[in-house]
Amino acid sequence: MIEKITEVEYKRRYVIGLDTGCNTGFAIWDRQEQMLIECYSVMIHQAFELVLKYRHECFVRVEDARLRKYITGGREKLQGAGSIKRDAKIWEDFLTDKNIPFEMVAPKNNRTKLSAEAFKKLTGFKGKTNEHARDAAMLVFGFNKNI
Numbered sequence: 001m002i003e004k005i006t007e008v009e010y011k012r013r014y015v016i017g018l019d020t021g022c023n024t025g026f027a028i029w030d031r032q033e034q035m036l037i038e039c040y041s042v043m044i045h046q047a048f049e050l051v052l053k054y055r056h057e058c059f060v061r062v063e064d065a066r067l068r069k070y071i072t073g074g075r076e077k078l079q080g081a082g083s084i085k086r087d088a089k090i091w092e093d094f095l096t097d098k099n100i101p102f103e104m105v106a107p108k109n110n111r112t113k114l115s116a117e118a119f120k121k122l123t124g125f126k127g128k129t130n131e132h133a134r135d136a137a138m139l140v141f142g143f144n145k146n147i
Contacts, residue, residue: 012101014058016051017139020065020087025136026050028058029143036125036141041132044087048094060095060102061139064088067106111138 013032019025024047028038042050051060065084088104095102112135119125119134123141 012057012059014054015140015143016058016060017136018062019132019135021084023132025132027137027140029140036123036137039125039129039133039137041130055100062091062104063107063110064104
């Protein structure tokens with residue numbers, strides 16, 4: 001489900017990207033400065049606190065595994081996919097309850113699995129990252145369109 005975004009909400013300075021999972025990828029794109037200012041992974045409860053910190057200045061994009069059309073792999077992969085889907089629902093409920101504008105993004109609509117080197121070259125971000133952080137960053141990198 002994609003929340004309707006109003007013009008007032010769209011003028012928010014920051015766009016936060018979240019890659020759900022045990023290690024929640026967290027990234028912030030500063031629309032004014034046109035750069036990534038945060039890119040790392042945290043535990044889910046820490047990500048909630050970070051989003052609340054920016055709640056009046058942000059728009060959030062969450063990778064939503066529920067929108068994935070297929071899952072390959074064995075039983076363990078299916079269980080992991082189930083927990084990631086549950087996390088997407090938790091984020092959707094949290095953002096709705098806190099009245100923070102957001103959109104849920106299908107995994108196929110995000111460029112993922114970039115190597116650290118390719119990510120650094122593409123984004124110019126100099127900090128240390130992991131796969132989850134890079135996936136979150138790609139949800140928001142260059143995000144500037146009107147919706």
